Amino acid sequence: MQTMGHEMFVGVRSASEVKEVFKGIIDLTLGIATQGYFDPAASTQQIDASCLVNADFHDLAARNGGVAVLSEADEERLRADGRDDDHIEHVRRLIRSAGGELVLSDAGIRARLEHIGVRSLPGTISQDRLLVHRAISEGQRRAALFHDARVVASGDPLEFLMTQGGTLTASLQAPHTAPSTRTGPSTAGDTQQVPSEANATPPLLSELVDQIVQNVVRSGDWTVGTGDDVRRLMKQFIWIIGDKPCLDYVQADVAKFRQALWDMPKSVRVQSIWGKPYALAVEKFPKLTPANTRSNKTINKDLSYMSTFTKQMVAVGHWPVNFINPLGLAVTITPQQKSSGRVPWKPVHLEGLFNSPIYAGNKGSKRRLIAGTAVFHDAAYWMPLLGAYQLGRRDEHAGHLVSDFVFDQGTPHILIAPNEMRCLKTPESERFLPIHPRLLDLGLQEFVEAAIGRGEKLLFPELWLNAVKKGGDQYYSISWRKLVDWLRKQPNITIPCTSAGKQADFHSIRSTGLSQLDRADINQNIVSDIAGHSREGTTARSYQKLLESGGLEDVLQERLKVLSRLPDYAAGVKRHPLNVMHVNVRTR
Structure with missing residues (x-):
């Protein structure tokens, strides 16, 4: 090990x-x-x-x-x-x-x-x-x-x-509460124990989770949304392994947790059942199938989160160095698993999405997929367009600030960079993207400037209102999932899926676009730049020199030429007058 x-x-x-x-x-x-x-x-x-x-x-x-x-x-x-x-x-x-x-x-x-x-x-x-x-x-x-x-x-x-x-x-x-029976979130005041030379019992892990997660969020290593994900993950760990004094955990507990994640169908909504003892809840789990088995990539992501949590526990003195090693249990991802992990959409599917009532006309909040005459502008409208024409990741677009958009300095462009709402997957993910002409034609500039006029800092504030799901997760829950269900019901449409049963998702839009740009006459270094991938054979230093020399406009023009090679999936979408609902009913 x-x-x-x-x-x-x-x-x-x-x-x-x-x-x-x-x-x-x-x-x-x-x-x-x-x-x-x-x-x-x-x-x-x-x-x-x-x-x-x-x-x-x-x-x-x-x-x-x-x-x-x-x-x-x-x-x-x-x-x-x-x-x-x-x-x-x-x-x-x-x-x-x-x-x-x-x-x-x-x-x-x-x-x-x-x-x-x-x-x-x-x-x-x-x-x-x-x-x-x-x-x-x-x-x-x-x-x-x-x-x-x-x-x-x-x-x-x-x-x-x-x-x-x-x-x-x-x-x-003496303690005044019984932490092991606590069901609500702990306060900052509950998370630390006064050290002493007496043989005091170490605090329960449940008492420390909130403050440890908050520490990492404050340090900038996690966004608020990621912190919420880790908080749920650690609560799930405690639910499965048990709430013990923090020094009573061992590496075998992490291995047991990994095995439990493998054995748990991903369709199980843990938050709805973790009020029950795990031993009883597991008896009611649905049958594990290839389609609802967690991928090793997801397991590794959870172990990575636990590793960062562990480092913070060590840093503040709750755990000694080398106490547990979650990454020691990480699983090797084969090239075959990487390539088979996500299936792209076909252009006909994306054209179908952009023919939905969200774009053609609907009956308003909570009836966005019923044909009508109204078109509203919010995350439900713009997220699929941003994914299809800018090729960003879901959480990159869900976490946009209005200040990310520049319309008055050369080629209109978007900055994708870390902020309080999002982290980036890799250093290469920080990039400038020229705004595709189709998005400008449909009124993206007007939408952004109106948000600035309302004093909004976030491009899609409605995705950050929920206390449990935020950002891309909230978009998936309240909009994307329903849009795909609508598409599934259309004639002659079959949702693509892998041999393991994993269906195409929002991330598959990006896969579709990158596949469309994988052509001999298109510079693949520029495609890598657009995608936020590292360049093959090109150092980050030389690229940075290009930007420092005042070449941003040249870079944007190069990338715009490549983005313009994408199929125009939304060519049939008509521009409608700007129509923004109250934030509480947007993207519904």
């Missing part, structure tokens, strides 16, 4: 370094927080209260990425710990004084590490921030116990608080 080398986790502290940071900051905090106890004129009660306020303040910062936030759930938890109104108000004052910014700047974190003799490492600032806040919070809690009878009886209060204080503070922090 393949194992992860330490070099894969550059920028992550080792367990011994984590321990050194935690102990060092506790030591420093105890030295600062207990100074008042040695002043005969100081009020011991006030110092105790101040220590607890500071402890809770830094705990809140640790729970929210370094920014102290007091949610209703946090306040309820603090009151359950015995905090009164005065205490809560003092915490609020500290939060207001921070002004919604990081409580400790990056420089402040590094200065504290330097003070305790710990070197700063590239890329560990987020982990260090969490550790420092947790350690300050723990140190302040220990300081508040300076006059505890057990501490006084030791004869050396500071030594006792350093070496045994964790046992005292752990005994004061």
